[in-house]
Amino acid sequence: MKGKEIISDQKKNIALVAHDNMKASLLDWVRFNKNTLLEHRLYATGTTGKLLEEELNKKIIIFESGPLGGDQQVGSRISEGKIDFLIFFWDPLEAQSHDPDVKALLRMAVVWNIPTACNRASADFLISSPLMNEEYLRLLPDYDSYRRRYKKN
Numbered sequence: 001m002k003g004k005e006i007i008s009d010q011k012k013n014i015a016l017v018a019h020d021n022m023k024a025s026l027l028d029w030v031r032f033n034k035n036t037l038l039e040h041r042l043y044a045t046g047t048t049g050k051l052l053e054e055e056l057n058k059k060i061i062i063f064e065s066g067p068l069g070g071d072q073q074v075g076s077r078i079s080e081g082k083i084d085f086l087i088f089f090w091d092p093l094e095a096q097s098h099d100p101d102v103k104a105l106l107r108m109a110v111v112w113n114i115p116t117a118c119n120r121a122s123a124d125f126l127i128s129s130p131l132m133n134e135e136y137l138r139l140l141p142d143y144d145s146y147r148r149r150y151k152k153n
Contacts, residue, residue, distance in 0.1 A: 008084040008136040015043045015074045015083045016052060017066065017105070022089035023048060029089075029120055030055055033127050043083065045070030071101040075108035084138075086116045087123050113140055 014037070018026035030037060030052060037056065044052050046065030053060055063073040077083045086109050090102060109116040117123035126132070 003142050004140045006081060006138045006140055008138055010133055010135055012040045012084040012132070013043065013077075013082060014040050014085040014087065015077070016048060016087045017045050017071065017074060018048045018089040019066070019091040019094065020047075021091045021094055023051060025120060026087070026089045027051060027055055029087075029123055036127055036132065039133065040085075043074065043077070045074065066101065069101075071105040075101075075105045078105075078108045078112050078114060081112075084114060084136075085126070086114055087126075088116065088118055089120070089123075090118055113138055 016026065016030070026048065034056060038058060042052065042056070042058070042060040043049075043063065044060055045063050046068070049060055049062030053062070064070040074083060074086070078086070086105075088105065088109075106116070106118075115126050117126050
């Protein structure tokens with residue numbers, strides 16, 4: 001499949017999301033990576049966003065809480081090309097009332113080929129990559145044939 005190329009700036013648009021049982025872990029990770037994160041534009045869902053603003057002493061863009069549509073708002077921004085990077089500390093042992101939204105968000109990250117970390121180890125590897133502070137040429141599948149699949153000639 002032929003693809004498109006999208007350039008992510010040196011300053012990335014990073015979405016940070018955490019389920020309730022994972023917020024402390026995300027905050028600990030954010031503390032450790034504070035200097036790097038402050039170089040980028042940050043987005044977050046609900047309570048996570050408020051906690052991050054306090055921790056970082058920086059205004060960030062806060063969407064609704066996940067169960068109220070925040071995960072879908074992040075997914076929408078991904079599909080619009082407005083989010084370059086997703087850090088989502090989700091809780092694999094706790095059923096979520098909004099599990100379909102969680103799956104949809106992760107699906108959008110894969111569909112639009114954005115770097116995604118779902119735990120601390122993968123987040124450590126992604127944020128420490130030399131590509132983090134460089135322009136990055138992200139390849140996207142060409143979805144034009146999919147979009148045209150029902151059009152008549």
